[in-house]
Amino acid sequence: MKLVTIDDIDAAARRIATDVVRTPLLPARWADPHRPLWLKPENLQPVGAFKIRGAFNALGTLAADVRAAGVVTYSSGNHAQAVAYAAAAYGVAAHIVMPEDTPAVKVQATRAHGVHVVLCGAGQRESVAAELVQQTGGVLVPPFDHPDVIAGQGTVGLEIAQDLAEVAAVLVPISGGGLASGVGTAIRARCPQATVFGVEPELAADTAESLAAGHLVDWPVARRNRTIADGLRATPSELTFAHLQRVIDEVITVSEVEIRSAVRELAERAHLVAEPSGAVALAGYRKAATPPGPTVVVVSGGNIASGLLAEILAG
Amino acid sequence: MKLVTIDDIDAAARRIATDVVRTPLLPARWADPHRPLWLKPENLQPVGAFKIRGAFNALGTLAADVRAAGVVTYSSGNHAQAVAYAAAAYGVAAHIVMPEDTPAVKVQATRAHGVHVVLCGAGQRESVAAELVQQTGGVLVPPFDHPDVIAGQGTVGLEIAQDLAEVAAVLVPISGGGLASGVGTAIRARCPQATVFGVEPELAADTAESLAAGHLVDWPVARRNRTIADGLRATPSELTFAHLQRVIDEVITVSEVEIRSAVRELAERAHLVAEPSGAVALAGYRKAATPPGPTVVVVSGGNIASGLLAEILAG
Incomplete structure (x- = not known):
């Protein structure tokens, strides 16, 4: 590895x-x-967290034509806001999968960036994100992996x-x-x-x-x-x-x-x-x-x- | 002027x-x-406030032998902490005059720097500080003047x-x-x-x-x-x-x-x-x-x- x-x-x-x-x-x-x-x-x-660093690096590394298809991620909160923020800065679409039990303050802050938030059940977020990658053609920016x-x-x-x-x-x-x-x-x-x-x-x-x-x-x-x-x-x-x-x-x-x-x-x-x-x-x-x-x-x-x-x- | x-x-x-x-x-x-x-x-x-800038500049400008006699000031709080902090950094004594109605959080934080805090009635702090300058031979570092x-x-x-x-x-x-x-x-x-x-x-x-x-x-x-x-x-x-x-x-x-x-x-x-x-x-x-x-x-x-x-x- x-x-x-x-x-x-x-x-x-x-x-x-x-x-x-x-x-x-x-x-x-x-x-x-x-x-x-x-x-x-x-x-x-x-966005109130270090997560902005990884998000900007991941989006910044993508070729411009790949990035243009948009990004998809899943997160309990701060990574979601970070990807939403970075996507807005790059002017590309973002779909964010969040667990239903995410604190409201984080869901609201993510939506405020003008991205698509998809709520899902506990433990389902990775599979829902994979479906969104299929549907949208966007690139997955995982929270840490x-x-x-x-x-x-x-x-x-x-x-x-x-x-x-x-x-x-x-x-x-x-x-x-x-x-x-x-x-x-x-x-x-x-x-x-x-x-x-x-x-x-x-x-x-x-x-x-x-x-x-x-x-x-x-x-x-x-x-x-x-x-x-x-x-x-x-x-x-x-x-x-x-x-x-x-x-x-x-x-x-x-x-x-x-x-x-x-x-x-x-x-x-x-x-x-x-x-x-x-x-x-x-x-x-x-x-x-x-x-x-x-x-x-x-x-x-x-x-x-x-x-x-x-x-x-x-x- | x-x-x-x-x-x-x-x-x-x-x-x-x-x-x-x-x-x-x-x-x-x-x-x-x-x-x-x-x-x-x-x-x-x-010290939780900009006041540290003025305090360090005032103490730093003094000749070392003048500074050694210590400093005196009056303040409702943040300047007091700043002078206390700067005096401790320079290893000189400090007497701080504070009004009796200063929030306890600020009095405690000032005392924590190991300086002498003298509480006084409203409107008395400048005269009490002047007395302390006389008594101690210290230099007055006023909060703004x-x-x-x-x-x-x-x-x-x-x-x-x-x-x-x-x-x-x-x-x-x-x-x-x-x-x-x-x-x-x-x-x-x-x-x-x-x-x-x-x-x-x-x-x-x-x-x-x-x-x-x-x-x-x-x-x-x-x-x-x-x-x-x-x-x-x-x-x-x-x-x-x-x-x-x-x-x-x-x-x-x-x-x-x-x-x-x-x-x-x-x-x-x-x-x-x-x-x-x-x-x-x-x-x-x-x-x-x-x-x-x-x-x-x-x-x-x-x-x-x-x-x-x-x-x-x-x-």
Whole structure:
């Protein structure tokens, strides 16, 4: 299996430079002084998540005549918005398959980009997307199971390496594994001294179990769906798992209470609105004895319902 | 009266470059397409506000032996934290005078920097600070009435000009006027085509009235204190007013409801936690018919009590 390389990630960075926000590293001065902390605020991207990087890289790599036929994808939310946004920027049609239980805030935000949203039952999204590819002739841009998507997400790691070359630890959420695969690949190549941690909810810790077992372990959708971190309910593909085995040193798992606490900490101390999935890496930093030295936590997304954020802040 | 120049602001930018976050311009794609909007998120600075720029420039300009005697200031909050933070970075003592009615979140955050906080009655803070200067031999770093502070805040405008040279309108909150003076000076010099708007709460619209009258009009503290925007209750000095007369084209005033709505919009759409004072410029953009073309709103601070943010989000 051919894995994504640092050259692929470098090329992605050049390809998407004018389409995404070059997020700064924000010093989190209130954190553990032995593990000085920086936040990589990908919740500040136009669609509120790092997913825009992979989407623009995947669309940008397509030949113009292929891209003109439009794109199709499936996603629980942030990748959907990212593909919708990138398709609009390129002026091509997009069909987005979303599970029926996707938070309304994400369905609305996706539709706002002027794309076709097709809702489907749990576990049906990949097959429905395949049908749409047949019907429309569009190109499938999967949420993580594609080298161009992984390379795009890896630009997060490239920027960390550029801004903090002496980084000792990087913490990144794991779901389907596109972000963790890309960031891990970039950090391995540019900051070989750093330890790369994946972070998962305890209630969706399929990757922790898979990496320990040395092969993909199936957690049924209903089991993964228990976590509040709705962006972390996917499971790696063969492609992302092969990356994760190579580039992730350790997986930290965090409780639902720890995730909520991290959402609150980000709002109160960093002035960032993070969705639960976007806060798990900070929860991992708080929970685990990561190595001393400069540490970066990737705040991967910010699309949280206002009611939930209000509840967490009032709590 | 000698006014701050673009050269002073350029020098400040070099002086503080390693101390502050180089905040990006965040595209706010959901805004009016005829007035494409970017946010300058100064709430992401280490102390949660632009004030760190003026504080580091003022301390950095002092001769080392003068600085060693320590610094004194008075502030309703964000400037206090900024001076405390900068004094700690320079390893010098700081005495901070704060009004008794300052939100607890700001008092605590200031004390956390290991400085001496002296609480005082409304309207007493300047005289108490003067006493502390006498007692300690420290240097007064006022919140806005000083050229080095104005020049430091002006670096916000310099960065806007660097990142979006074709800007058509810049909206910035006005309180004591340090930020507006500095940003206006930088924009006038580097983007002469742009219109510079100050934004004030209707309940603290002393500067709107003063600029219309052509001289400083006194609004009693109790009158200015009615607004929820607790960072905008100060009134310009002769020095900042002279700048504002020269560099502010128009003042927009906004209601308390409009300020709350902007806090909510920033959290929901931009994933930024802004305090009411930090959201007024967006409220001004929503309210007024600013010119067509690229527009920048300065989100000046993020230090809001969680309970208030929860209330606004639940509202």
